[in-house]
Amino acid sequence: MTHTLRDLNATVEQLWPTRFAEDWDRPGLTSGDLDDQVTRIHLAVDAVAQTVGEALNIGADALIVHHPLLLRGVTSISTEHYKGSLLTRLVRGGCALIAAHTNADIVPGGTSDVIARRLGLQDVTPLVAGERPGTGLGRVGRLPVPTTLGRLTLSLAEFLPATATGIRVSGGYDTPVTRVALCGGAGDSLLGHESVLRADVYITSDLRHHPASESREQALVSSGPALIDVSHWASEWLWLDEAAGELRSALPGVDVTVSELRTDPWDFVVTQ
Structure with a gap:
């Protein structure tokens, strides 16, 4: 065909x-x-x-x-x-x-949905509901078994492709985590969202100094999530395999391949 x-x-x-x-x-x-x-x-x-x-x-x-x-x-x-x-x-x-x-971010099987699945989140809903049921920006859900912030970060490191900048975390290694909010790609615009504020941790990319600092300072006064900042490219690369599978099903006979090239812009870091 x-x-x-x-x-x-x-x-x-x-x-x-x-x-x-x-x-x-x-x-x-x-x-x-x-x-x-x-x-x-x-x-x-x-x-x-x-x-x-x-x-x-x-x-x-x-x-x-x-x-x-x-x-x-x-x-x-x-x-x-x-x-x-x-x-x-x-x-x-x-x-x-x-x-x-x-x-492609907002749909089931989209960028945020893929991360939620990899983490095994349950009772998952969009952070910001879209026009169609089940769609929307970001995802929030609960872990099947409570863990710590450090162990959750190690789990992310197991399935996210490696990048020079790695994974940055704001919060104690042993902080208990059950409820997880996340947004593939740049997500600091959602730091003040009520579902993010109710979560134990918020996973996203490109967190800037001032929004991240203000979020953590506010958490000391009232409540708020720990923060995990992952590579923008890495958080969205996971979606490619899902998209490839959907294209193969929709277009039989077409060869669909996924690039493994790292297009994260950073090449190395110097730790101090």
């Missing part, structure tokens, strides 16, 4: 409808001819030189990424600029580019 980019784009829209993405987001088809045949799809978190090169080297007809390459407006796609260079390489190589971002 043959499939076209039109079929793939329709499948992506069915799995992760762009109309439910955040208003600021720009997911969907970025480049490609809808009538082109698709026999191989490659998935990655980011469209960068390495992943574009990888997709072209394996003969992929489409590269599906989590982060939109054209999230912010550009006025030129000249090859003097890296976005123009990447798009030129993809077009010349006959490889389409599609992004599934916040529209």
Whole structure:
């Protein structure tokens, strides 16, 4: 059975409808001819030189990424600029580019849902409910067996891909943990959410100094969660396998591969 980019784009829209993405987001088809045949799809978190090169080297007809390459407006796609260079390489190589971002975060099997499953959370609900039942940003649930903050962090380290920055934690190693709130990707905007405040720990990425400090100081006055800050790339890379499985089921005969390249931007750290 043959499939076209039109079929793939329709499948992506069915799995992760762009109309439910955040208003600021720009997911969907970025480049490609809808009538082109698709026999191989490659998935990655980011469209960068390495992943574009990888997709072209394996003969992929489409590269599906989590982060939109054209999230912010550009006025030129000249090859003097890296976005123009990447798009030129993809077009010349006959490889389409599609992004599934916040529209893929909110669904069952999305970025946050995958982490919740890996942790074995029970009674899981979205932190911020979406327009459709069962969808929404982030997840909150309880561990089947209470643990400590340190042991929970070690569990995360077992299934998250390794990065130079590792996992940062704010809270005592032996702090009891039962209720877990989490958000794949950057989630400090949810630090004040009532479900986060009621959790024993909040797991997310890209926590900035002031929001994190204010959250922990407030916890000393009243209550609030311990914090676990993981790599943004690592927290979303887990979703790729789930997405690949869904695409294989929807498009029989299409070869779907997942990039193992680390596109986390940090290469090394110096501890003091």
